[in-house]
Amino acid sequence: DRESFDTALMELIDRYEPGLVLLAGFMRILTPDFVRHYHGRMLNIHPSLLPEFQGLHTHERALEAEVEKHGASIHFVTEELDGGPIILQASVPILPGDDADRLAARVLEKEHIIYPLAVRWFAQGRLALNEDQQVVLDGRIMNTPMQLEQATQ
Template sequence: MNETRDGIVVLVSGRGSNLQALIDAVRDGRLPAGIRAVISNEPGAPALARARTAGIAVHVISHRDFPAREQFDRALIQRIDACQPRLVVLAGFMRILGPNFIDHYAGRLINIHPSLLPAFPGLDTHARALQSGAKFHGASVHFVTHEVDGGPVIVQAAVPVLPGDTPDILAERVLAEEHRIYPLAIGWFLAGRLAVAGGRVRLDGEERPEQGLTRPETASHNVPETG
């Protein structure tokens, strides 16, 4: 799909809704990128069917075929590097990557996480947000570093936590924002608009207040990213 454009490789493990958002953004011209391959550690991941339907090359590298994480990471690096991407995109990739992998792609490996980092890193973010009594929840796109969900944040988007929300209902509201901001962040990277200084992301040389999040106190409903 658009292999002559700046290339990305997308790593997936599950249903691939964020992958579909990227496919749609490329097709619609909102994201000037070429998805050179989709790689999964899960042979049965529904995301692979989405990629095949879009005419994107798919590869499966099952972590179960390797006795150690380092061996899996090396095989994954070999497959990714064969595609020569400018950026590696994690889209629901449910494996913790080792330090050698992260160092190999330092500065060009990004992830999307369903919370307003640094709040709620890790799993079960929506249930944890509800249990905490948070008034706002959301999603963050960030560079991947050795600290899980701790890399510099590129952009965030917030949604209100409403009365009667369940984890599933809140997850769907957050997911809509994920689909909006992930293509945006990837486009900024490929356009050379992002830099990291002092552990914080700059867009066009300017530090983005709250990493792109309008302060919740001023929000009435969905909180858009600034810039």
């Protein structure tokens, strides 16, 4: 069951004493105990501009909604599915003739930029989640997610 799986996974991960746990394509809803255990030190990457298109099939849903842009988000993991405080986002335009695969490929390129960047910030001690569940970067509370363009200036 979920609880037993998460307990075993937590025990395995904890053997390595991680400072940060990264989720990527881990298509499983984690138990509240698991999430709380790694609170403030677990990140996820999600293929949408959260809070839009939480959950699965994000590219298809973005195309169906006929939005102008789509992208990826890095966020701290909380008990709310894809609902944790957003750290960093990168967007791509939706182009005429796009299908889910072409859109996913462009989003993936951005994912490969923003996830390592957020991890670097955390490892450098620049990124944290405060007690009020707010993202703090370089000692300042981020009221809105950082956009890739801002992050690379």
